[in-house]
Amino acid sequence: MEAIKYYVQGAFQGVKVTPEVLEQQEELIADLTAKVGDLVAQGKSEDEALGVAIASVGDLSVLVSEFEPVEELADKIPTASVYTARLDLHVIAISASIGAAVMIASTALGAWTDLVHPGAGFSLLAVLAAGILWLRGAYLRYRESPDAVEARDLVYKARFRKALLVWAGLAFGSILLNALTGTDFWCWPFWVAGGTWALTVKVEERLARRAEFIAPIPVPEDA
C-alpha cells in the first residue's frame, strides 16, 4: 500500500527525522493498512477503503506537532516591506550630518589647538563635497520614485560587524600611510568614510526598530 506510505510521510513533512518519528510513521502505516484490510474484507473496493481509512484517522497535525520540527534558518530572518527611497534618504541625511558635524568639530578643535597640518581645511572641504554628492544621489533617487517599496532583511548585527571591520581596516591603512608619508591631511577622510558607513547601519537599525517607513505589503498586480 504505497498510497498509505505517501500519505503518512507527507503528513510528517517538516518534522525532524528521528528514530521516534520513524517508529510513529511505521506504526501509523501498519495500523492504516490493517484498517484498509478490514474495510476490504467488509466488501469495499481498495480505493474506497483507503479513502474511508484516511478520512477516519482525521487530522494528523496535532500528532505531528508533538514532534520536533526541522529548524529552518531562512525563516528566522525577519523581513519587512519598507519605503526604501524614503528610508535611505533619511538614513544618509542623518549619517552625513553626524559625520560632517564630527569632522567640522574635530578640524575646528585641531585648528584651535594647533594640532592639524596645513591642508586640513582643504581635505575637510573635499570630504564635505563628497558627503553632499552622496546626499544628492539619495535625494535624486527619492525624487525619482518617492514611494519605492522593497522587502528588506532586518538584519543589522552582521552588517554592523562587517562595517566596523572595514572601518578598522581603513583606519589602520590610513595611519600606516600617514606614518609612511609623514603627512596626515589626505588619508584620514577614508577612515571617516568607513566610520560613516558603520553609522548608516546603526541609523537604519534605529529607524527600523521604531517601525518607521514600513510600507503595506505589496499586492501582486494580477491579484
Next chain:
Amino acid sequence: MLLSKGGADVGDTPISSDLIRGHIDTIVLGLLSAEDRYGYDICRQVALLSDNEYELKEPTLYSAARRLEGQGLIRSYWGEESQGGRRKYYAITADGRQAYERNLTDWKRARRLIDRLVSGEAEKE
C-alpha cells in the same frame, strides 16, 4: 435554564468527545488489561464496545499511548512482520493495572456524584 443547540438531535449525534477525552487513558488501560493489542485493534475495540457511538481516532490513541508509556503504565514492543510492516503492540504493566483499578474506583464514585449533581432534583436546605 439550559441552553442547548439542536435539542431534537440529542441521542442521534455521536457523544461529545469532550466528555470522554479525560477517560481515554482508563479506556486504553482497560482494553490492555485483557490482552496485548496494537493501535488499530484498540480503536476497533472502542468502536465495537461503543456500538460506533464513539470513535477513538488513531492520533489521539498514539498521544495517549506515548503519555502512558512515559508514566510507565504500559510498554510497547514490535510484533511480527505482517502486510504493511511490523505492528506495534502495547502491553499493560503492573503499575498500569494498579492505575486502572484506581481510575475505575474513582470513576464509579464520580459517576454517582455527578448523577446526583446534574439531576438537581434533591434540593437540600
